[in-house]
Amino acid sequence: MSINPLLKLKSSLVFVSLFFCTQSIAAEKPPWDYDNNIYLELLQNSDDEMLLNKSTQFDVCGTMARNTDQMAVGVQINKERPEFIRNIILDFHPMDNGDFRDVINQKIMDMAFEMADLADGDKSSDDSVVAHAAWDWCIAQEPEHFAVY
Incomplete structure (x- = not known):
């Protein structure tokens, strides 16, 4: 009995995601750690739109960082089938939103392939x-781009 390649890849991506989620927290937290988001505290006393955009940017960038890493592992595992993995990445990160999310998702795709090694x-x-x-x-992107989230 042969396992469907798409199912095998999605299963490996889910496994990698779960593996990363269960790892112990390093002594030094990554820059995107929730506790590092100073904008949340600042927003409690303000309704400044720029602070809201920065807080959203912080959250989106943290998610992007983890997703890019996971997709790069997927590319590395499936490097002999680039079109297949490209389609899988597009399933998770579509580029048809018509806003800055498309730029983020394109960058995830680009970095996953460029940095797979x-x-x-x-x-x-x-x-x-x-x-x-x-x-x-x-x-490093402009906070205004994150108003669409």
């Missing part, structure tokens, strides 16, 4: 070079 499935996303590169790119 640096992905390390034995490390959590918190320690990943790929995740940190995605975070650095995302957090």
